[in-house]
Amino acid sequence: MQLSGAEIVVACLKEQGVDTVFGYPGGAILNVYDALYKHRDEITHILTSHEQGAAHAADGYARSTGKVGVCLATSGPGATNLVTGIATAYMDSIPMVAITCNVTLPLLGKDSFQEIDITGITLPITKHNYIVKNVKDLAETIRKSFRIAQTGRPGPVLIDIPKDVTANKTEYKPVKIEPVVPDAESICRKEIETAISMIKKAKRPYVFVGGGAVLSYASEELRRFVSLIDAPVCDSLMGKGAFPGTDDRYTGMLGMHGTKTSNYGVSECDLLIVMGARFSDRVTGNAKKFAHHAKILQFDVDPAEMNKNIVITAGVTGDIKEALRLINENLEQQSHSDWMERVMSYKETYPMKYPPEGLTGPYIVEEIYRQTNGDAIVVTEVGQHQMWAAQYYKYTKPRTLITSGGLGTMGYGLGAALGAKTGNPQKTVVNIAGDGCLRMNMNEIATAARYHIPIIEVVMNNHVLGMVRQWQDLFYGQRYSATVLNDAVDFVKLAEAMGAEGIRVESREEFASAFEKAMKQNGPVLIDCQIDSDDKVWPMVAPGAAISEAFDASDLSEK
Numbered sequence: 097m098q099l100s101g102a103e104i105v106v107a108c109l110k111e112q113g114v115d116t117v118f119g120y121p122g123g124a125i126l127n128v129y130d131a132l133y134k135h136r137d138e139i140t141h142i143l144t145s146h147e148q149g150a151a152h153a154a155d156g157y158a159r160s161t162g163k164v165g166v167c168l169a170t171s172g173p174g175a176t177n178l179v180t181g182i183a184t185a186y187m188d189s190i191p192m193v194a195i196t197c198n199v200t201l202p203l204l205g206k207d208s209f210q211e212i213d214i215t216g217i218t219l220p221i222t223k224h225n226y227i228v229k230n231v232k233d234l235a236e237t238i239r240k241s242f243r244i245a246q247t248g249r250p251g252p253v254l255i256d257i258p259k260d261v262t263a264n265k266t267e268y269k270p271v272k273i274e275p276v277v278p279d280a281e282s283i284c285r286k287e288i289e290t291a292i293s294m295i296k297k298a299k300r301p302y303v304f305v306g307g308g309a310v311l312s313y314a315s316e317e318l319r320r321f322v323s324l325i326d327a328p329v330c331d332s333l334m335g336k337g338a339f340p341g342t343d344d345r346y347t348g349m350l351g352m353h354g355t356k357t358s359n360y361g362v363s364e365c366d367l368l369i370v371m372g373a374r375f376s377d378r379v380t381g382n383a384k385k386f387a388h389h390a391k392i393l394q395f396d397v398d399p400a401e402m403n404k405n406i407v408i409t410a411g412v413t414g415d416i417k418e419a420l421r422l423i424n425e426n427l428e429q430q431s432h433s434d435w436m437e438r439v440m441s442y443k444e445t446y447p448m449k450y451p452p453e454g455l456t457g458p459y460i461v462e463e464i465y466r467q468t469n470g471d472a473i474v475v476t477e478v479g480q481h482q483m484w485a486a487q488y489y490k491y492t493k494p495r496t497l498i499t500s501g502g503l504g505t506m507g508y509g510l511g512a513a514l515g516a517k518t519g520n521p522q523k524t525v526v527n528i529a530g531d532g533c534l535r536m537n538m539n540e541i542a543t544a545a546r547y548h549i550p551i552i553e554v555v556m557n558n559h560v561l562g563m564v565r566q567w568q569d570l571f572y573g574q575r576y577s578a579t580v581l582n583d584a585v586d587f588v589k590l591a592e593a594m595g596a597e598g599i600r601v602e603s604r605e606e607f608a609s610a611f612e613k614a615m616k617q618n619g620p621v622l623i624d625c626q627i628d629s630d631d632k633v634w635p636m637v638a639p640g641a642a643i644s645e646a647f648d649a650s651d652l653s654e655k
Contacts, residue, residue: 097267097268098265098266098267098268099265099266099268100127100131100231100262100263100264100265101127101228101231101234101257101261101262101263101264101265101266102127102128102130102131102262102263103131103268104231104234104235104238104266104268105128105131105195105234105238105257105262106128106131106132106134106135106139107235107268107270108234108235108238108239109139109166109238110135110138110139111239111270111271111272111273112164112238112239112242112273113163113273114139114163114164114166115138115139115140116139116140116141116142116157116166116518116519117132117139117140117141117142117154117166117167117168118141118142118144118149118150118151118153118154118157118165118166118167118168118514118515119141119142119143119144119147119150119167119168119169120143120144120146120147120150120168120169120170120174120177121143121168121170122169122170122171122172122174122210123170123171123210123259124170124171124172124174124196124197124198124199124210124258124259125168125169125170125171125174125195125196125197125259125262126259127197127259127262127263128168128195128197128257128262129141129168140518141168142514142518142543142547143543143546144511144514144540144543145539145540145542145543146177146537146539146540147167147169147174147175147177147178147181148177148178148180148181148507148511148537149510149511149514149537149539149540149543150167150168150169150178150181150511151167151177151178151180151181151182151184151185151192151194151511152181152184152505152507152508152509152510152511152512152515152537153165153167153511153512153514153515153518154166154167154181154185154192154194154515155181155184155185155190155192155508155511155512155515156475156498156511156512156513156514156515156516156519157515157516157518157519158185158190158191158192158515159188159190159495159498159512159516160473160495160496160498160515160516160519160520161495161519161520162313162495163191163519164191164192164193164242164245164246165185165190165191165192165193165515166192166193166194166195167181167192167193167194167195168194168195168196169194169195169196170196170197170210171196171197171198171199171210171211171212171214171259172209172210172211172212173210173212174196174210175196175198175212175214175217175256176212176214176217178194178196178254179217179218179221180503180505180507181194181505181508181511182194182218182221182222182252182254183221183503183505184500184502184503184505184508185251185252186221186222186223186251186252186503187500187501187502187503188307188334188500188501188502188503189249189250189251189307189308189311190250190251190252191245191246191250191251191252192245192251192252192253193238193241193242193245193252193253193254193255194218194252194253194254194255195254195255195257196214196254196255196256196257197256197257197258197259197262198211198212198214198227198256198257198258198259199211199258199259200258200259200260201229201258201260201261204258214254214256215227215254215256218254221252222251222252222253222254223244223245223249223250223251223252223253224241224244224253225253225254225255225256226240226241226253226254226255226256227256227257227258228255228256228257228258228261229258229261230261231261231264231265231266232266234257234261234266235268235269235271237255238255239271239273241253241255242273243276246276247276248397248398249308249397249398250311278312278414278415278417278418279414279415279418280414280415280418280421280422282414283412283413283414283415283418283419283422284412284413284414285422287410287411287412287413288412288419288422288423288426290410291393291395291410291412291423292423292426292427294367294391294393294409294410295325295367295369295393295423295427295430296427296430297367298325298366298367298391298432299366299432299435300364300365300366300367300432300435301325301326301327301365301366301367301368301369301430301432301435302327302328302329302330302361302362302365302367302368302369302390302439303318303321303322303325303327303328303329303330303339303369303371304329304330304331304332304335304350304362304368304369304370304371304373305318305329305330305331305332305335305338305339305371305372305373306331306332306334306335306370306371306372306373306374307332307334307335307372307373307501308335308371308372308373308395308396308397308416309335309338309339309371309372309416309494310334310335310336310337310338310372310494310495311372312372312397312415312416312417313417313494314338314371314372314416314417314420315337315338315339315493315494317416317417317420317421317424318338318339318371318416318420319339319340319343320420320424321420321423321424322339322345324424324427324429324430325369325427325430325432326429326430326431326432326433326436327345327369327432327435327436328345328346328347328361328435328436328439328440329343329345329346329347330346330347330348330349330350330354330355330358330361330362331346331348331349331350332349332350332351332373332376332379332501333349333378333482333486333497333499333501334373334499334501334502335371335372335373336349336486336491336496336497337491337492337493337494337495337496337497338371338494340490340491340492340493341489341490341491341492342470342490342492344440345436347361347439347442347443348448348487349486349487350362350379350643351376351378351379351380351381351637351643352378352379352381352636352637352643353483353486353487353633353634353635353636353637354379354635354637354643354646355446355448355487355635356442356446356635356646356648357439357442357443357446359635359637359643359644359646360442360446360644360646361439361442362386362387362390362643363385363387363388363389363642363643363644364389365387365389365390366389366390366391367390367391367392367393368387368390368391368392368393369393369395370392370393370394370395370396370408371395371416371420372395372396372397372416374396374401374404374405375401375404375405375406376405376501376502377405379643380405380406380643381637381640381641381642381643381645382640382641382642382643383405383406385642385643385644386406386642386643387406391409391410392406392407392408392409392410393408393409393410393411393412394408394410394411394412395411395412395414395416395419395420396411396412396413396416397413397414397415397416398413399411399413448487448488454604454628455601455602455603455604455606455607455625455626455627456627456628456631457480457481457484457556457627457631457633458484458487458488459604459607460484460528460554460556460607460625460627461484461485461487461488461489461528462488462489463604463607463608463611464489464526464528464554464611465488465489465490467608467611467612467615468524468526468615470489470490470491470492471523471524472496472523472524472525472526473495473496473498473516473517473520473523473524473525473526474489474491474496474497474498474526474528475498475499475509475512475513475516475525475526475527475528476497476498476499476509476527476528476529477506477507477508477509477510477527477528477529477530477533477534478499478500478504478505478506478508478509478533478563479506479530479532479533479561479562479563480530480556480558480562480563480566480631480632480633481528481529481530481533481556481562482499482528483563483633484528484556484633485497485499485528486499487633498512498513498516500512506532506533506536507533507536507537508533508537509527509528509529509533509537510527510529510534510537510538510540510541510544510551510553511537511540512527513525513526513527513551513553514540514543514544514549514551517549517550517551518549524552524615525551525552526551526552526554527551527552527553527554528554528556529553529554529555529556530555530556530557530558530561530562531555531556531557531558531559531581531585531587532560532561532562532581534553534555534587535581535585538587538590538594539594541553541590541591541594541595541596541620541622542594542595544596544619544620545594545595545596545619545620546595548618548619549619549620550617550618550619550620550621551620551621552611552614552615552620552621552623553591553596553620553621553622553623554611554623554625555587555622555623555624555625556625556627557587557624557625557626557627558627558628558629558631559580559581559582559629560576560579560580560581560582560629561578561579561581562629562631563633564579565579565580565629565630566632566633566636569630569632570636570638571638571639587600587622587624588600588622588624590622591620591621591622595619595620596619596620596621596622597614597617597619597620597621597622598621598622598623598624599613599614599621599622599623599624600623600624600626601623601624601625601626602626607623607625610623611623632649634648634649635647635648636648
């Protein structure tokens with residue numbers, strides 16, 4: 097059948113099983129929006145308040161569902177407004193397809209109105225990108241893009257389509273899309289044998305879980321593996337939920353704001369088994385001193401990650417779920433009772449703790465955990481509140497912490513929460529924000545209100561840029577340069593003006609009551625939590641220090 101380029105875009109989205117897209121229209125993409133209008137009963141379009149919100153929403157949708165997120169934007173500033181969201185997805189290996197439209201072919205390269213070379217701009221932050229100049233190539237390009245976004249190490253793909261290509265017609269033939277299946281056969285059996293040999297020789301093994309374990313759906317195999325090798329487990333920010341945070345073997349996050357138990361244990365182990373983590377500097381601290389007593393065995397689907405940041409002893413390249421399945425089938429039960437007892441003693445000696453009174457970030461997170469029975473999807477912005485959300489909520493399932501890890505994007509959370517709730521309407525979705533982050537994306541409250549999307553926005557309002565202030569307090573002689581937000585902005589009135597409900601709380605009792613009320617609402621609720629500007633995230637590792645040098649408030653007072 098003969099279809100226009102715009103109709104082919106919609107037909108290909110339907111082929112891929114896309115049910116929701118996020119975007120913002122404009123002149124260059126009008127043909128696509130006209131085609132979407134005709135299929136509005138099959139594909140839901142969420143009009144965000146800003147294109148960056150659309151990219152973050154597609155990202156949150158993808159992280160929480162495991163499907164490919166889709167966002168749309170017009171040419172010029174519409175396309176460039178997607179860039180931060182695309183980069184956020186790229187850094188965390190999130191499958192996303194961004195579709196932009198450009199000026200017509202005769203106007204390309206002439207500095208035409210709202211023309212931009214978006215493929216050139218996004219080249220370093222996409223897994224692949226395309227500009228489609230012939231309508232005959234459009235369907236196959238879209239199909240390739242979805243496959244690239246999902247296979248191997250996932251990531252975002254951008255497709256740019258000149259406006260006249262969306263108007264031109266060509267023959268379209270529907271194709272049945274085959275699901276993406278991990279390639280177990282490509283895993284080297286010799287690498288598996290080496291891994292098993294290293295595990296058998298280890299006396300003090302430790303398992304470090306990263307985002308790759310979440311992306312590969314490896315939770316069940318991971319739990320079996322950990323039990324089989326009898327080892328403690330820590331994780332990265334991106335690895336939350338791949339291994340249950342309620343399990344006795346779990347010792348908390350590793351790195352700059354990791355637990356002392358995890359930091360000390362990894363520094364003392366003789367084999368560190370790394371599941372889909374890229375050794376971020378926020379995890380390793382001083383790389384020369386990281387796990388310096390240990391051999392390192394890394395599992396990763398991307399061979400480029402091997403020996404990139406930390407020199408490893410051996411690696412297994414391939415899908416983590418399939419690699420673990422092979423190891424579990426060929427490894428007998430191990431026992432490390434003395435080592436486990438030693439690490440567990442650290443958990444008793446160095447528990448996570450916070451002041452027993454007053455409204456604080458850790459209390460807020462624990463109360464959210466209590467009221468949601470640990471079954472919410474928690475989205476965060478970036479800063480102190482993000483670390484508290486990672487430390488004090490016990491994630492038992494993958495894809496339940498949605499956060500910007502690699503890029504650290506302030507303003508990410510509200511858009512991502514819209515995407516997560518749209519993809520998981522039956523789940524409670526809570527975005528935990530700081531007041532600094534909310535200022536960057538507060539316009540998406542209007543989007544939530546317009547579509548009656550019942551997300552809960554919890555703002556830890558300390559009237560400062562908390563994480564930056566913490567560094568200024570500890571390392572910059574308390575010179576609070578440009579981090580004080582002591583102005584007249586009223587987030588409750590702001591929420592109400594945009595059509596949401598706003599509640600201000602100043603005590604534990606008020607927060608518990610407000611959150612309970614928010615859980616029952618059929619629309620967005622913002623809870624403005626007044627907390628102290630000098631509350632800090634503990635423990636912490638100073639820049640340039642080894643993770644074994646983690647310290648907290650009690651260590652400072654002793655000095």
